Amino acid sequence: MSEKKFSKKHEWVSLEGDIATIGITKHATEMLGDIVFVEVPDAGKSIEKEGQAAVVESTKAASDVYSPISGEVTEGNKAIADDPSSVNADPEGASWFFKLKIKDKGELDSLMSKDEYDKFCKENPS
Amino acid sequence: MGVQKTALYDLHKSLGAKFVPFAGYEMPIQYKDGIVKEHISTRTHAGFFDVSHMGQFFLEGDETLVEALEKIIPSDLKSLKVNHSKYSFLLNDNGGIIDDLIITKTNKGFCIILNAACKENDIKHISQFLGQNHKYLLNNDLSLIALQGPKSVEILEKLIPGVSELKFMTGNNFSYDSESLYVTRSGYTGEDGFEISISNKKVNNLIDFLIKNGVKPIGLGARDTLRLEAGLCLYGHDLNEKINPVEANLKWAIAKKRKESGGFNGWGKIKNLLTNGSEKIRVGIKPEGKVIARENTKIFSSNSEEIGFVTSGTFGPSVNAPVAMGYIKSQFSEIGTLIKLEIRGKMYGGKISELPFYKKSYVK
Numbered sequence: 001m002s003e004k005k006f007s008k009k010h011e012w013v014s015l016e017g018d019i020a021t022i023g024i025t026k027h028a029t030e031m032l033g034d035i036v037f038v039e040v041p042d043a044g045k046s047i048e049k050e051g052q053a054a055v056v057e058s059t060k061a062a063s064d065v066y067s068p069i070s071g072e073v074t075e076g077n078k079a080i081a082d083d084p085s086s087v088n089a090d091p092e093g094a095s096w097f098f099k100l101k102i103k104d105k106g107e108l109d110s111l112m113s114k115d116e117y118d119k120f121c122k123e124n125p126s
Numbered sequence: 127m128g129v130q131k132t133a134l135y136d137l138h139k140s141l142g143a144k145f146v147p148f149a150g151y152e153m154p155i156q157y158k159d160g161i162v163k164e165h166i167s168t169r170t171h172a173g174f175f176d177v178s179h180m181g182q183f184f185l186e187g188d189e190t191l192v193e194a195l196e197k198i199i200p201s202d203l204k205s206l207k208v209n210h211s212k213y214s215f216l217l218n219d220n221g222g223i224i225d226d227l228i229i230t231k232t233n234k235g236f237c238i239i240l241n242a243a244c245k246e247n248d249i250k251h252i253s254q255f256l257g258q259n260h261k262y263l264l265n266n267d268l269s270l271i272a273l274q275g276p277k278s279v280e281i282l283e284k285l286i287p288g289v290s291e292l293k294f295m296t297g298n299n300f301s302y303d304s305e306s307l308y309v310t311r312s313g314y315t316g317e318d319g320f321e322i323s324i325s326n327k328k329v330n331n332l333i334d335f336l337i338k339n340g341v342k343p344i345g346l347g348a349r350d351t352l353r354l355e356a357g358l359c360l361y362g363h364d365l366n367e368k369i370n371p372v373e374a375n376l377k378w379a380i381a382k383k384r385k386e387s388g389g390f391n392g393w394g395k396i397k398n399l400l401t402n403g404s405e406k407i408r409v410g411i412k413p414e415g416k417v418i419a420r421e422n423t424k425i426f427s428s429n430s431e432e433i434g435f436v437t438s439g440t441f442g443p444s445v446n447a448p449v450a451m452g453y454i455k456s457q458f459s460e461i462g463t464l465i466k467l468e469i470r471g472k473m474y475g476g477k478i479s480e481l482p483f484y485k486k487s488y489v490k
Contacts, residue, residue: 031159033156033160033347034160034161034162034163036162036416036418036441036442036448037416037418037441037448039417055470057418057441058161059161059162059347059351059440059441059443060161060347062418062420062470076324081416084201084416085162
């Protein structure tokens with residue numbers, strides 16, 4: 001798998017061949033607090049870059065999860081929908097949100113590296 | 127008026143609180159553990175809540191004070207014994223709820239605990255009904271600490287001997303740290319516990335003791351999940367000036383004697399609703415699966431007729447499922463009635479549920 005890339009909306013993406021795995025970052029889960037509901041997209045759904053792809057709700061509020069890149073969903077992670085708290089436990093590992101067959105690898109270039117993302121979070125605390 | 131802080135602000139900060147603006151105050155929404163852990167530790171052990179933003183309103187006067195208050199509060203205040211408390215409300219001319227409150231009979235009159243967001247307006251409203259021989263004071267020199275959970279009694283008894291003798295919804299004066307303070311056995315979480323009215327100067331000492339005895343700080347986030355599981359209303363969400371006690375399913379809080387004799391604001395309307403029922407009523411709602419029906423979610427019947435809306439909704443950590451409350455047309459209010467909830471444009475199933483979602487363990 002490729003190194004993870006990160007979006008300003010706190011999603012991560014990693015690529016294997018032309019299949020991208022997408023989830024939300026540890027920083028995002030820390031801001032959200034206890035996650036109690038997750039909705040992931042079904043296979044076959046087409047999603048545009050920065051389009052709404054999934055929903056995550058904490059005890060505090062509901063948030064949309066956007067796709068950092070365009071493509072067709074090949075799988076939504078049903079395990080996190082069954083156990084939303086697992087997203088808090090391992091957001092950047094087992095608790096990925098969905099996989100996409102990507103359209104354009106070039107879209108990855110606009111995303112941040114781990115170092116750039118960490119810096120972005122420090123500069124934009126919320 | 128700028129943003130206000132309670133006497134415990136610095137302590138909250140040192141405990142890792144995340145703050146939110148609430149009713150003009152900077153209040154902790156959660157601490158380091160987060161809402162779910164705070165909720166569970168209150169249910170299984172004990173937690174403390176800084177509720178000093180709520181109004182502690184003291185009234186003094188003779189029997190004419192009782193008569194004045196009974197015009198706006200539908201409790202049987204004439205029969206209320208000293209150190210006994212009742213849950214009630216301030217009513218407007220239409221029987222609408224201006225605020226919900228706890229009123230306690232004191233030696234000289236009454237103490238009323240008012241919601242933070244409502245207290246200024248409440249006092250304007252109450253004072254219109256008072257005479258020249260009635261004195262009143264919103265005491266900002268006092269903090270209010272709720273200690274809630276099954277271990278509360280054992281812990282507080284060590285510090286303030288005698289509190290374990292209190293029954294639910296009664297209180298008394300105790301001495302602590304060479305000062306007098308007032309403790310009631312009450313709360314708003316569905317657990318046994320106490321509310322402690324203590325001077326701003328001494329409150330930090332009390333909290334130090336609680337923390338040393340393993341009591342966790344609990345923020346507004348868990349206060350909300352706890353009260354919702356307990357089926358208790360939050361003013362400004364589940365209650366407002368356009369909703370009356372019958373619609374709010376709170377007619378139990380109108381004293382039996384007052385239901386018969388009336389004489390309070392909105393009595394004509396409320397009497398009619400007590401006899402004939404109201405068009406809409408507050409109910410508990412359990413959404414299907416894990417989906418959360420938040421405030422303003424529209425409710426539909428199984429025939430897709432719009433029948434109401436959600437006023438509070440969250441995930442209930444002790445129920446381990448989403449829980450909600452809302453208002454629906456009364457003919458759909460029977461427990462078990464299947465409904466539909468419109469969330470993010472999609473329809474989800476749900477049903478009318480008994481309240482509370484979580485059974486309480488008050489000491490009576």
